[in-house]
Amino acid sequence: MLPAEQQSWGVKAFVEPVMGSTASLHIRAENPDGEGLSQAAAEAFAVLHRADRVFSTWNPGSDLMRLRRYELAPERADPWIEEVRELTTAATRATQGLFTAELTGPDGSFGWDPTGIVKGWAVDHASAVLREVDGIAFCLNVGGDLVASVGTGALPADLALTWRVGIADPYQRGSVTTMVEVRNQALATSGSGERGNHIVDPRTGGPAKSSLSSVTVTGPELTWADVWATACFVDPSVISHAPDGYRISASHPAAVQ
């Protein structure tokens, strides 16, 4: 990368609270302060907000929670519900059953909860908006799940297309860290917290007893990178069933008890 004065492009960051996390969007462009970029960022964030309205398990008024309480007829729900329902079925099948969307929700009720897939899926959708923007490279990161890609049209010749992603492993005292460089890729990290983990092993119904503390999967689509990262946390060997292009790019072993 050339020093800032010599490069023909700049970086602009956009930040938006959404999906119980924060979306960070960095756009590299010749004119990073252009009006068009703010507009594109707003449109991308709007996609994430729609996903929140439809799928949030924390919002009793979301389509998903109203469906769970039988207050909303399935045919009147947002069509995204059906799209994601099919996706969760496909994800369970593809991962040999290691990904599941049949979970206990925050209200204690058991049922279809696509939370584990919605974030990646929504970021993929939001990225599609940004891929229509002329002459940019971008990276959209929501809570550590991210898509790095480019827009349409000619790009500045010296535009950096690679994004350096720091993978943190807070388990290891004194810190073990990794840097994963992504370029036209999606990246998702799944793992446990030191207070336990939230990934269910569908084979036991209990929390996954993983040999890893975190696993990072890269691939063409974030939806599937996220699904494979979740499944690989339960059993990393399942990555052998993933299609070409998806691979484990980083992992940290579980802390020795």
Add this chain to the structure above:
Amino acid sequence: MRRIIYWLMGTATVLVLLFSYHTSLQSVAPKQQTVAIGPLTAGNVSSGSSATPSASADASAPASTSAAPSASSSSSAATSTPSTTGTSGTSGTFTGTSVDTRFGPVQVQITVSGGKITASNAVVYPTESGRDRQINAYAVPALNKETLAAQSSSIDMVSGATYTSQGYLSSLQSALDQAHL
């Protein structure tokens, strides 16, 4: 018997609340994020290598991180490095948005010199209970070291998986964002 069932259900609910990706950030983030979008909280923005003095000052500021020995040694070692390069590009001190975690507010500050992260410190983090100290003892140095290790190849984004450091990670990400807002 019935009481036990209620207790179990309650526990399960709490666990799900804890570990679902919608963490405590959700209730707090909307209020916090407007800060991140605003102008950057630059302590000492400058160009070239003159940012270095502020970097060393920052590194010594959070004396409380010395609870973890690795943090103090690594941060002091790193801050001197960039001063030798006649740097260009972004320089200055950037403070991330304060993020409320279940353990209290956490805020990160990074020092950038010539486009490289030269120091990172938690300027605000919980210190009240023993539990909090335990969290800090490894969450803070882990990230300090991470960002310092990145000084030769600066980080653009952060990915991580754990709940308890999520607030912190968000805050580090926020600091990275601040440099480009």
